[in-house]
Amino acid sequence: MAARSTIYEVARRSGVSTATVSRVMSDGAGFSAATRERVLAAAAELGWVPSGPARGLAVRRNGIVGVLFHDLDTSGEAEEESPLYVDEVIRGVERTASSVGDAVLIAATRGASGRELAYSVAGKVDGLVVLARSLADRDVQALARSLPIVVLAHRASRTGLDSVGADNRGGARSVVAHLLQVHGFTDVVFIGGPARSPDSMERFAGFRDALREAGLPVPRTPHAEGGFTEAGGARAMRGLLAHRPPPQAVVCGNDEMAIGALGVLGEARLRVPGDVAVTGFDDIASARHVRPALTTVRQPMRELGEQAVRLLLDRVKDPDGQRRSVVLPTHLLIRRSCGCQGRTARSGRDAS
Amino acid sequence: MAARSTIYEVARRSGVSTATVSRVMSDGAGFSAATRERVLAAAAELGWVPSGPARGLAVRRNGIVGVLFHDLDTSGEAEEESPLYVDEVIRGVERTASSVGDAVLIAATRGASGRELAYSVAGKVDGLVVLARSLADRDVQALARSLPIVVLAHRASRTGLDSVGADNRGGARSVVAHLLQVHGFTDVVFIGGPARSPDSMERFAGFRDALREAGLPVPRTPHAEGGFTEAGGARAMRGLLAHRPPPQAVVCGNDEMAIGALGVLGEARLRVPGDVAVTGFDDIASARHVRPALTTVRQPMRELGEQAVRLLLDRVKDPDGQRRSVVLPTHLLIRRSCGCQGRTARSGRDAS
DNA sequence: TTGTAGGCGTTATCAT
DNA sequence: ATGATAACGCCTACAA
Numbered sequence: 001m002a003a004r005s006t007i008y009e010v011a012r013r014s015g016v017s018t019a020t021v022s023r024v025m026s027d028g029a030g031f032s033a034a035t036r037e038r039v040l041a042a043a044a045e046l047g048w049v050p051s052g053p054a055r056g057l058a059v060r061r062n063g064i065v066g067v068l069f070h071d072l073d074t075s076g077e078a079e080e081e082s083p084l085y086v087d088e089v090i091r092g093v094e095r096t097a098s099s100v101g102d103a104v105l106i107a108a109t110r111g112a113s114g115r116e117l118a119y120s121v122a123g124k125v126d127g128l129v130v131l132a133r134s135l136a137d138r139d140v141q142a143l144a145r146s147l148p149i150v151v152l153a154h155r156a157s158r159t160g161l162d163s164v165g166a167d168n169r170g171g172a173r174s175v176v177a178h179l180l181q182v183h184g185f186t187d188v189v190f191i192g193g194p195a196r197s198p199d200s201m202e203r204f205a206g207f208r209d210a211l212r213e214a215g216l217p218v219p220r221t222p223h224a225e226g227g228f229t230e231a232g233g234a235r236a237m238r239g240l241l242a243h244r245p246p247p248q249a250v251v252c253g254n255d256e257m258a259i260g261a262l263g264v265l266g267e268a269r270l271r272v273p274g275d276v277a278v279t280g281f282d283d284i285a286s287a288r289h290v291r292p293a294l295t296t297v298r299q300p301m302r303e304l305g306e307q308a309v310r311l312l313l314d315r316v317k318d319p320d321g322q323r324r325s326v327v328l329p330t331h332l333l334i335r336r337s338c339g340c341q342g343r344t345a346r347s348g349r350d351a352s
Numbered sequence: 353m354a355a356r357s358t359i360y361e362v363a364r365r366s367g368v369s370t371a372t373v374s375r376v377m378s379d380g381a382g383f384s385a386a387t388r389e390r391v392l393a394a395a396a397e398l399g400w401v402p403s404g405p406a407r408g409l410a411v412r413r414n415g416i417v418g419v420l421f422h423d424l425d426t427s428g429e430a431e432e433e434s435p436l437y438v439d440e441v442i443r444g445v446e447r448t449a450s451s452v453g454d455a456v457l458i459a460a461t462r463g464a465s466g467r468e469l470a471y472s473v474a475g476k477v478d479g480l481v482v483l484a485r486s487l488a489d490r491d492v493q494a495l496a497r498s499l500p501i502v503v504l505a506h507r508a509s510r511t512g513l514d515s516v517g518a519d520n521r522g523g524a525r526s527v528v529a530h531l532l533q534v535h536g537f538t539d540v541v542f543i544g545g546p547a548r549s550p551d552s553m554e555r556f557a558g559f560r561d562a563l564r565e566a567g568l569p570v571p572r573t574p575h576a577e578g579g580f581t582e583a584g585g586a587r588a589m590r591g592l593l594a595h596r597p598p599p600q601a602v603v604c605g606n607d608e609m610a611i612g613a614l615g616v617l618g619e620a621r622l623r624v625p626g627d628v629a630v631t632g633f634d635d636i637a638s639a640r641h642v643r644p645a646l647t648t649v650r651q652p653m654r655e656l657g658e659q660a661v662r663l664l665l666d667r668v669k670d671p672d673g674q675r676r677s678v679v680l681p682t683h684l685l686i687r688r689s690c691g692c693q694g695r696t697a698r699s700g701r702d703a704s
Numbered sequence: 705t706t707g708t709a710g711g712c713g714t715t716a717t718c719a720t
Numbered sequence: 721a722t723g724a725t726a727a728c729g730c731c732t733a734c735a736a
Contacts, residue, residue, distance in 0.1 A: 121455050
C-alpha cells in the first residue's frame with residue numbers, strides 16, 4: 001500500500017495547478033474538457049483520495065454527523081442492554097445523513113471513559129445527536145456551546161436544546177388502560193428499566209396515569225427493576241413471584257424484560273395470558289416471534305434517528321433559529337400476551 | 353451557540369503561546385503547574401473543543417476507522433436484509449475501536465450512490481473495513497492503494513487483502529450432516545440468499561459437501577432463493593410447496609428466511625419438526641424465541657467486527673507486514689426445529 | 705481557462 | 721518552561 005498521494009502530485013502529474021485539480025474534483029466550472037481528462041487520469045493512476053481533514057479544515061465543514069450512545073461495559077458479559085433500540089436509531093440517522101452525502105460517526109460511552117471520547121468526537125463532526133444517558137448533562141451543555149446538538153430521549157426541558165423523543169407516557173398509558181378497561185384487571189404491576197432512564201420514568205408515569213384515571217391505587221415507584229435486559233426482567237419477575245401472589249398483569253418497561261418475564265412465568269407453570277397477562281414496550285423483532293406474541297407499544301425508533309438528523313442539519317444551517325422539540329407518536333400493538341386475539345389499535349400524539 | 357473557538361483564543365486568553373496550549377492538551381510535559389491551570393481554565397471558559405481535522409492534518413492520523421456495509425434502498429419498503437448481522441458486526445468494530453480511543457465512521461452503500469460515499473469515507477478515516485457486497489471489487493482494490501483495508505465476509509482470495517470471515521461452509525456442512533445422520537433424512541432442500549452473496553455461496557457449498565459425503569445426489573444450485581429476508585424466505589417456501597411434495601427438511605441460508613419458512617409451513621398446516629424440519633444460520637435473537645426454537649449455526653458476528661479492527665490497526669502500524677486472513681469458527685446450535693429436544697454440539701475450525 | 709498565494713487550526717521542530 | 725514558525729492538504733479569492 002503506497003502512501004496517500006496529495007493534490008500536489010496529481011497537479012504535477014497532470015501538468016496543471018492544484019487549483020485546477022480542485023476545481024475538477026468539485027465539479028466546478030472553469031476548465032477545458034481536455035484538462036479535466038488529464039486530471040482525472042492522473043488522479044486515477046495515483047489512486048488519489050482527497051484528504052477529508054484537509055478539505056474539512058478549508059471549508060469548515062466535515063460532512064460528518066456524530067451519534068453518542070450508551071453501551072454497557074466492554075467486558076462481554078451476559079447482560080446486554082437493548083442493542084436493538086440503539087441500532088435502529090443509528091440506522092435512521094445513517095439513512096438521512098447519507099441522503100445528504102454525510103457520513104455518520106458513532107461512539108459508545110461506557111461510564112467514565114465516555115467523556116473523553118465524547119469531546120474527541122465533538123471535534124470531528126459538524127453536529128451531534130446525543131442519546132439518553134450517554135453523557136452527563138453538564139457535558140452536553142458544555143459541548144453545545146461549540147457545536148449543534150440535538151438530544152434524543154432526554155427530558156427535553158432540562159437541556160434547552162433541540163430534542164426528539166417518543167410519546168412514552170401516552171404509549172404506556174394506553175397499554176395499561178387497555179389492560180384495565182378491556183380486560184378488567186385491577187392488580188397490575190410495573191417492571192421498570194434503569195432508575196435514571198428518562199424513557200423508563202416516562203413510561204412509569206403513563207402507567208400511573210392509567211391507574212389514576214381508573215380510580216385504582218397509584219404506586220410511587222415501579223414494583224421491580226429489570227435494567228431493560230432480558231436477564232434483568234427474568235430476575236425482576238422471579239422476585240415478584242417470591243413475595244406475592246401472581247398479579248393479573250405485568251407491564252414491562254421494554255420488550256426484552258417482558259421476554260425475560262415470559263420465560264420465568266413459564267418455568268413457574270403460570271400460563272400467559274391465562275394466569276397472568278404480560279406487555280412490553282418498543283416492538284423489537286422478537287416481540288412478534290415469541291409465544292405468546294407480545295402485546296406491546298411500538299415506538300418509531302428509526303424515525304427518531306431520522307428526525308434527529310433533520311433537526312441537526314437545520315441547526316447547522318441556521319445556528320440561531322428557534323429551538324425545536326418533536327415528540328413522535330407511539331402505537332399500541334395488541335397481540336396475544338394480554339389476552340386478546342390480535343387486533344391492533346393506535347395511540348399517541350403529535351408534537352411541537 | 354457561539355462559533356467554535358480556536359487554540360489561538362485559548363492561547364491569548366491564558367497568556368501563553370499556542371504551542372504551550374497544545375502541550376497542555378496532549379498531556380505532554382514542559383510547562384508549569386500554574387500555566388497548566390490557566391490554560392485549562394481558559395479552555396473551559398471558552399468551551400473550546402480542539403478541531404479534529406486540524407489535528408488530523410498535523411499528525412496524519414484521524415483516530416477514525418470506517419465501516420462500509422450494504423443496505424437496501426432507502427425507500428422504506430418492507431424488505432429488510434438482516435440488519436441484525438450488520439449491527440452486531442458494527443458493535444464489535446465499535447468496541448475494539450473505542451478501546452484504543454478511536455471512533456467509528458459508518459456508511460451504507462445503496463446501489464450506485466455508494467461509490468461516491470465510499471471514496472468520501474475513505475478520505476476521512478485511517479483504515480476501512482469493507483463488508484461483503486458493499487463495494488465493487490475494483491473500487492476496493494483502488495482504495496486499497498491509498499489506505500489500509502480489511503475485507504469482511506469476502507472471498508478472501510479474490511482481493512489479496514487482509515480478511516476476516518466465518519467458517520460458513522463448515523457450519524452449513526455440520527447442520528446438514530446432522531439432519532442426514534442423526535435424523536436420517538434423504539430429501540433435504542436449500543433456500544439460498546442473494547445469488548452473489550459470498551456467505552450464501554459458501555453455505556450452499558457446505559450443504560453440498562454434506563450431501564456428497566452421505567452419497568446423496570448433489571444439486572448444482574439452491575432449490576430456491578429468498579434474498580436473506582423473512583418475506584423472501586416465506587416466498588421461497590411457498591414456491592417450493594407449490595411445485596413438489598414437502599421435503600423432509602429445509603435448510604435455510606439464514607435465520608430470517610427460516611422464520612419466514614416457519615410461518616408458511618404453519619399456514620400450510622404442516623408441523624415443524626413433525627412433518628418437515630427447518631434450520632437456519634446466524635443465530636439472531638429471534639431464533640431462540642420463535643416456536644419451535646430454531647436449530648441453527650451460530651456465527652460470531654461481533655467477533656468478526658472485533659477481529660477486523662484488530663487486523664486493521666495492525667496494518668496501520670505496519671503497512672507492509674504480511675497479509676493475514678482469519679476465519680472464525682461457527683457452532684452448531686441444536687434446538688427444536690430439526691426434531692431434537694435441545695442438545696448442543698459444536699463444529700467449525702480455526703484459521704490462518 | 706488557469707495560476708498564485710493566503711488561510712483553515714493543530715502539531716512539531718527549533719530556538720531561547 | 722516557553723515561543724516562533726514551518727508544515728499538514730485542500731479551497732478560494734484574486735490575478736492573469
